[in-house]
Amino acid sequence: MSTKVIMPQMGESVAEGTILKWLVQEGERVVKDQSIVEISTDKIDTEIPSPVTGIIEKILHNADETVPVGTVIAEINELTGEVTEEVAAEVKTPVIQPARLAQVTARLVEEGGEGGTRYSPLVRKLAREYGINLQSVKGTGIGGRITKQDLSGYIEGIQKSKVPSGPEVKGTLEEEAAGEEIIPLTPVRRITAERMLQSIKSAPHVTTTFEVDMTAIAKYREANKDSIQKIQGVHLTYLPFIIMATASALRENPLLNSSWSDTGIVIRKYINIGIAVSVKDGLIVPVIRNTDSMNLIELAKESQSLAQRARDKELRPDDVQNSTFTITNYGISGSLFGTPIIMPPHAGILGIGAINKRPVVINDAIAIRQMTYISLSFDHRIIDGAQADKFLSKIKDILEGWGSKSEKMPATESGFGGVW
Amino acid sequence: MKKCLLLNPGLVEYGRAWDLQKRLFHERSIGTLSDTLIMLQHLPAYTLGRRSQPVQPVLDDCSNEIPVYRVDRGGGATYHGPGQAVAYPVLGLRSYTSDYYNYLRMLEDVIIHTLSDFNIVSVRVNGFTGVWVGKRKIASIGVRIIRGITMHGFSLNVNNDLEPFKKIIPCNIQGVEMTSMSEISGAALSMPEVEESLVHNFAEVFDVEMSALMM
Numbered sequence: 357m358s359t360k361v362i363m364p365q366m367g368e369s370v371a372e373g374t375i376l377k378w379l380v381q382e383g384e385r386v387v388k389d390q391s392i393v394e395i396s397t398d399k400i401d402t403e404i405p406s407p408v409t410g411i412i413e414k415i416l417h418n419a420d421e422t423v424p425v426g427t428v429i430a431e432i433n434e435l436t437g438e439v440t441e442e443v444a445a446e447v448k449t450p451v452i453q454p455a456r457l458a459q460v461t462a463r464l465v466e467e468g469g470e471g472g473t474r475y476s477p478l479v480r481k482l483a484r485e486y487g488i489n490l491q492s493v494k495g496t497g498i499g500g501r502i503t504k505q506d507l508s509g510y511i512e513g514i515q516k517s518k519v520p521s522g523p524e525v526k527g528t529l530e531e532e533a534a535g536e537e538i539i540p541l542t543p544v545r546r547i548t549a550e551r552m553l554q555s556i557k558s559a560p561h562v563t564t565t566f567e568v569d570m571t572a573i574a575k576y577r578e579a580n581k582d583s584i585q586k587i588q589g590v591h592l593t594y595l596p597f598i599i600m601a602t603a604s605a606l607r608e609n610p611l612l613n614s615s616w617s618d619t620g621i622v623i624r625k626y627i628n629i630g631i632a633v634s635v636k637d638g639l640i641v642p643v644i645r646n647t648d649s650m651n652l653i654e655l656a657k658e659s660q661s662l663a664q665r666a667r668d669k670e671l672r673p674d675d676v677q678n679s680t681f682t683i684t685n686y687g688i689s690g691s692l693f694g695t696p697i698i699m700p701p702h703a704g705i706l707g708i709g710a711i712n713k714r715p716v717v718i719n720d721a722i723a724i725r726q727m728t729y730i731s732l733s734f735d736h737r738i739i740d741g742a743q744a745d746k747f748l749s750k751i752k753d754i755l756e757g758w759g760s761k762s763e764k765m766p767a768t769e770s771g772f773g774g775v776w
Numbered sequence: 777m778k779k780c781l782l783l784n785p786g787l788v789e790y791g792r793a794w795d796l797q798k799r800l801f802h803e804r805s806i807g808t809l810s811d812t813l814i815m816l817q818h819l820p821a822y823t824l825g826r827r828s829q830p831v832q833p834v835l836d837d838c839s840n841e842i843p844v845y846r847v848d849r850g851g852g853a854t855y856h857g858p859g860q861a862v863a864y865p866v867l868g869l870r871s872y873t874s875d876y877y878n879y880l881r882m883l884e885d886v887i888i889h890t891l892s893d894f895n896i897v898s899v900r901v902n903g904f905t906g907v908w909v910g911k912r913k914i915a916s917i918g919v920r921i922i923r924g925i926t927m928h929g930f931s932l933n934v935n936n937d938l939e940p941f942k943k944i945i946p947c948n949i950q951g952v953e954m955t956s957m958s959e960i961s962g963a964a965l966s967m968p969e970v971e972e973s974l975v976h977n978f979a980e981v982f983d984v985e986m987s988a989l990m991m
Contacts, residue, residue: 366876374827391922396827399905400850400876401920422827619785619796622989677807701808 359408361430363423366397373397374422375429384412386432393429410434483507544637555700559616559735563695566748570711570726572758573597588653595631595685596655598708598730601754603627603648606681609747613680615701616737630679630699631659633666640666641699643679687711687728696733704734704744706751778871780984781812782975787858790821790845800866801927811871813978813986814864814929815971818856822944825851825918830950834943842940849928851905851918852948859936860956861970863978864929869921872982876921880905882981883930887915889977890932890970896960906947907932912955916947932974933957935964 363373376394380386391403392412413433417423483490493510496503541549555561577592584592606613606627614623627648630641642662644650650658665671682699687710694707709729716725730751734744785796793816803809822834822844829852834840842855856862865883873879884900887907891898891914898909907915915932933956941954958964979986 370877376826396825396850398850399880399917399919401826401848402850402876403922617796617799619788619792625987673807701803 357434358413359410359432359434360428361392361404361407361432363395363425363427363429364404365425366400366402370397370425372422372424375417375419376401377419378415379403380412382412382415386410386412406432408432408434409436542637544635544640548638551700552697555697558700559698560737561695561698561733562736562741562744563731563733564741564744564748565693565729565731566745566752568728568730568752569716569756570594570728572756572760574711574726576759584653584656588657590653590656590660592652592656594711595659595683595708596652597755597758598685598706598751599629599631599644599647599655599659599683600650600652601751602629602681602683602706603650604754605747605750607648608750609743611739611743612704612734612747614703614738616703616735621738624680626680628679628681630676630682631662632682632684633663635666635669640671640676641679641682642666642671642675643677645678682706683708693729694731696731698733698735702735703738704732704747707731707733777983777985779810780867780979780982780986781810782986782988783812783814784971784988785814785816787817787819789819790823790843790856793818793862793864794845794847797864797866797927801922801925804866804868805923805925809866811867811984812865813975814866815975816862816864817858817860817967818862820855820857820940821845822853822855822940823847823849824853825849827852827948829853829948830945832944837943840943847918847928849918849920851916852946853944854916854918854931854946855940855944856931857936857940859934859958859967861932861934861967861974862929863931863974865926865978865982867926867982868924869926870924879919879921879926880917883917883919884915885981886974886977887930887932889981890973891957893973893977894957894961894965894970896957904947904949909955909960912953913946913949914955914957914960932970933959934967934970 363375366373374396376396378393380390380392386392386406387409388407389405392406393404395402395404410432413431415430417427417429423429483493488507488510493506495506573594577594581592584590606629610623610625611621613627614621616622626646628643628645629647630643632639632641642665644655644658644662647655662671662675665675679699679702681702682696682705684694684696684705685708686694686696687708690710692709692712694709696705696707698705707730709731711726711728713724714727715722716727717723718725730748732744732748783800785793788796793814797814800809800812800814804812820842822832822842824832824844824846826846826848827850832853834842834844834853863886869876869879873882881900884905884907888898888900891907891909896909896914898907898914900906901908905917906913915930917930918928920927933954935958936956938954938956938959946952946954957970975986978984
């Protein structure tokens, strides 16, 4: 079924439009609302979205042509049914949507069009697993078909060129023989890798560490945990205390709640703290909006709800966007110190270490206290050591002084509460 | 009321301002930034839109020292320079209007109201987007709208030099004469006052609450 793409009427007195650049080609698969062409009419440059999901059948007018409004500039062969559904179904998990969509689209391009005759099912399966775009592989089979050997040779070629130094990676498809295994990159892994690399490359990272005595909070929790569980229905761990202290410290140290830009440091007036959660595929950072407006119980409920939704893959797009700072709680898995990587475009990330009983010196005597190390990695373009330490100092003061303000809140069981 | 951030980076070279816009556009499109209005001035620069246009004299002028940029916005050629108020709203347009051309009308309103605050009577002319005082053009508009988010915007001649306009065919309109607020009122105006009026009128026309970012 052929759908027409027309030069739109963008204003009453506008009679024509100019095609600036086609963003797709004939034969290319597009999804509904994907931008397919850049146009210019009088004072506005914009893009026309595809009206349907399908394949670009014909492009009728080329770049630099000016045509009257209403002119058909392209025709699309619409595809209905499972194609659209599959693509739509991917929209639920925003963190992985773009890459997954590209993967799905690439797969459809391989399998569609000529009825799947060009690539054998085995070749298609292997290409999918190794994330290979079949269009870049030269086929030596009948009629230019791509064979398993072609694919094998292609993978070897890539790995040779990508590993200039170090041991040569054999990368054959028969894994046992080579003694190695290739784990295909999941979209989450790919995105995490890109972000980590980008972060390290752009922001000079420095990590500073403070020691914090959590005994006051431990006592607080001990006294009140059970009644909180009963009355509020939430398990109070150490994390909400830390989130609250961090939000206060960000209020007082706005540079830690900012981003670097060439024209100036962009300071955000709203505080949305993201909490790193470990899920099966990797890391996700759901966000607590307006963190500084929430009290301890609200923070406990919200952080636990977000963590659960993250693990159940039920996060909404809003849940992972717009964070201004991040907290990562590697203490859960036992780590004492860390040098976490800043999540771009933030100015810093706070790592919380394990909380352990340790002998410490107080008033020249040895006491056993619940201690932890908190580490802040910061972007040294924006922040200097003194400012970073002032920020951590504030967090330390708040945490160590807990309970000296009279908040009648139930505390919890002794010791580290475990998973948030 | 919807909030809008106001950024005023001062006098900025065109290319750097364009980079800033692109970055803000990106942040706006992924939702890490609210609607934003950038108000600034440019160091002298010519900019050309991408549609093919009448040959611009300045392109053949070997004595020209003013850089020429080809830009991804609508509209034809124009000149930017110190003393000219430039505004780049980076907005999610759907909250304000569903009609792209209505956006241009809203920008014209902002400028017309501002001129009126300084006792200058101006009009829009059907078929010639921009703001006119009599037969002369005082403000030019050129935008780019992608995924519903706007870039570029308008420029209003306040105290700037008008000579450089003579080396181009402004807005691709043959024979158009440019004017400025200072030319019409006979005296130089205070840029901060004009900018303040533009921001105030912008907030009114778009019905937003402005909050300024320290820069």
